[in-house]
Amino acid sequence: MKYPLVITNFGNHYNKETGKFVCQHPGIYVFQFTSGSTNGDTSFSTSIKKNGKRTASALESGSGYKSISNMVVLDLVANDEVWTEPINTNYNYYYCDSNNLCSFSGFLLYASS
Template sequence: MKGDIGGKGQKGNQGLDGRDGLPGKIGPIGLPGATGEKGGKGEKGEQATTISQPKSAFSVGYNVNPGRLPVSPMKYPLIITNFGNNYNKETGKFVCQHPGIYVFQLTSGSSNGNNILTIIMKNGQHIVSAYESGSGYKSASNMVVLDLVANDEVWTQPVSTSYNYYSSNVNIFCSFSGFLLYASA
């Protein structure tokens, strides 16, 4: 037989929070805010310096096959860019006219099992190298950032007569580039 309904029990402890529900729909875009007040005149600073910064940049290359080269500055016959005329085609050297931080990059190519080892020189000092060996057509490149003062010279050259048979043509597999990143204060 079914008994009488019992009295109400005591309240239990609070349970754990349930899991988060699914994200709701994104609401509509609000109205644009009020126009702000006009700002004051800026101070003369970085922007003014950047506009008047000296400019120097060059890219040169071999558009003919150079073959074996002397261990001396490589004289690239093709001038792609020479902004500021700081690269001298006759000497193969970049001559700094604007002290500052510069970026230089070289790429060298060879073929038919000929190996090459090319270096970037600064004032007669070996800075970085690019080396490649093996069979077939190959290339090697390297890049360096240099702090230059007026009249510093930078160039590329083969390191020896042993690793020195370059290959290029109208596709310009051998090139040398540099540019002023920012001028010294």
């Protein structure tokens, strides 16, 4: 998933074109996402992936406007990639507008040697 608004990107490790964070400093990182949906009759889901492997997910199947979020702590080495993506693109309807209902953030908790 690509996020249209980048608020802070210290070091430019998040690539707005690919939607991926690429680790440059090994360590323990915290990542969090929030996703919103406007399709009231359909489930939607999002995962945080590390190098293509799902590490955390969230699912919402209620009616009306929906919002999901999750957080994960990951041990990263140089060039590891972290991003979010829908679990099933056949029924995901994301709502990202000027209210910023979808977000992806991460930070270095502590560096490793």
